[in-house]
Amino acid sequence: MKLVRGRAATRAADRAATAAMLDRTAENRQPALRVWTPHQQVTFGRRDANEDGYEAARAAARKRGFTPTERSVGGRAVAYTGTTLAFAHARPIDDLRQGLGDRYDDATTTVQQALAGLGVDATAGEPPEAFCPGSYSLQADGKLVGIAQRVRSGAALVSGIVIVDDCTAIGDVLDPVYDTLGVPFDPHSVGSVASAGGPAEPGAVARALENAFVGDETRTVLSVGEFVDVED
Template sequence: METNLSLLQQDKWRIIDQSSLGPMFEALQSFAMDDTLCTSVGAGVSPATARSWVHHQTIVLGIQDTKLPFLEDGLAYLKKQGFRFIVRNSGGLAVVLDSGVLNLSLIFPDTEKGIDINRGYDAMWALIKEMFSDFNAEIEAREIEGSYCPGSYDLSINGKKFAGISQRRIRKGVAVQIYLCVSGSGQNRAKLIQEFYQVAKKDQETKFTYPTIHPEVMASLSELLHTELTIQDVMLRFLNVLKDRSGKLYGEPLSGQELEWYEVNYQRIVERNEKIKVDF
């Protein structure tokens, strides 16, 4: 555990908390933020940075999701359910973001030797275990079949997934990102993605194998720990762990050159998403 947590040991942790900006804060802005911070941290402009973010009623699609044979039908279904959708600039498949899902990003400088990809995943896993160490619950990292956006670093308790970890590496910066289903129904979120795939794929054969969703294998932390957790509760746990692992914790928004990088990154992801034109 200590080896995995060592990556969290930084002289300074810069904190950018965007967990309470509300429904007008769009996911496109988040992905541009993390790309900007990767550039800034990689260039030595910023120290290691931890960012928290929440987006309301948004489905984040992966590149492969845009190749579904009946994508327009699937997107129309999501819109009918009151959800927006974007395509992210990194790997993975569709995930649900709403007011009960907390996203965390840890952005590190990639050293000359490089941060091994598994070390980044392990550091995030160790962070989450430390955050909830006061509960008598074993948090495992392994693929949970039947979940949405399955991967080898799905985090689960008793076989039920509550989080997924991803990584993005650009310009000598490494962003390790996680979504944590804090409250609400994990099964209901999974049912939404299950229906999306059924509508967008139907029974057509595809080159890519899309997940067969089994909603019962997903849950929120509140459900799994039998405790009513809020985003604020989990944020406090997050900041306390980082505080214990750093010389200094401080908040600072984007400034100077970072704002210029952000505008370029934001336009890039907006243009990528404009290619997915759907008429309703």
């Protein structure tokens, strides 16, 4: 498996690196994994962009030091503080119409096992009024993992967020963002690996996720710079 490490210099380069990873998996049929800490930002989903309060929500994020960005997968807004983890697992596929649920289940179980190895007893589901509500989440004294999926010809990208030790900061920025969007949100519903008894270091959590996804497969480690170089 190709293992891509590092954060690109800009938010645009970060997005392009993950897109390039998916494209290469579709072309060469080799799975790839990336676990990293994105730049500080609030990333809005497509549904958010259609809300009347969208521009006000972007302004609320920017006022609190979080750059507003948009993503092509997932539902509602999520926040990254600079130490929040993201993961992206690109897998080759043969049929766009098959395997969606199985890939979700595999990713959920894999992340759950990785967290268990760190001392975190995370269970499927999420508390009421959680950020980016969805069917594939993990919780432990609050939602700490959300998982989404994008499918294209030849490959699927299962991606997600893992909150390590910044649940208060995430709740604080998402509270006014969701309020202006008119979406219910409880800032106390945000959990983290650290608050659930795991490590507060993103690197330790990232390595656990890598080991869980890669398993016994041979890994080839690449830097994010080997995938793309994009100016913001």
